[in-house]
Amino acid sequence: MPLILALETSSHVCSVALTQDGALLAAAELRLEKSHSSHLTVLIEQLLSNAGVTLEQVSAVAVSDGPGSYTGLRIGAAAAKGLCYALGLPLLAIGTLPALAHQAAQQVPRAERYRFCPLLDARRMEVYAALYTGAGEELQAPAPVILDANSWADELDLGPMLFFGSGAAKFQPLVADKVNAEFLTNVHPSAIAVAQLAEVAYARQEFKDVAYYEPFYLKEVYITTPNKALL
Secondary structure, eight states: OOEEEEOOOSSSSEEEEETTTTTEEEEEEETTTOOOHHHHHHHHHHHHHTOOOGGOOEEEEEEESSSSSSHHHHHHHHHHHHHHHHHHHEEEOOHHHHHHHHHHHSSSSSSSGOEEEEEEOSSSSSEEEEETTTOOEEEEEEEEEEEOOOTHHHHTSSSOOEEEEEEEHGGGGGGHHHHTEEOOOOOOOOOOHHHHHHHHHTTTTOOOTTTTTOOOSSSSOOOOOGGGOOO
């Protein structure tokens, strides 16, 4: 059975996980801002050591594909590609939003009752969002959304929706009068969910081209030109 090493760096939480045949062998996470570049490799080494596994035993590397932090995604992609190049391993990329929905569905009873809407904070009143069934079927593809009181109004009329993720807190006051809008706290991107979904992708051989893989940023990275008057 495949032994999958998963990396999650799309948010301020840096995490790694190791799974095999649906079983979680080990996991670790670090909640420090701007620590991914200096701590990711250390987390991987400690994880493998604690699990009694060597890199040569790993079957594939999975990485959180985005959307999320541009810098975090680049760090995760670079680490995953480096491992795949060095060890000749296949690369799997798992969307951050479906992985979040997968986590949330595992935390609630009768997940089939809900539609799951992960919200990732994209600053101000914007979020990255998507919509899934409790079984993980995509109902709305990932997209940037400017939040207001009418966001998902039609969908909320159809039945219960569960909102979660780093952007959920700023949406909750806008829909306080909506009986079908429910919120789940403390759901952040985790390498465990990435690894679980990666096992399915591995069975389907949904591998990425290591040479050309780039994370799914969803929006272009904007780089501004410094004001010469301030230099």
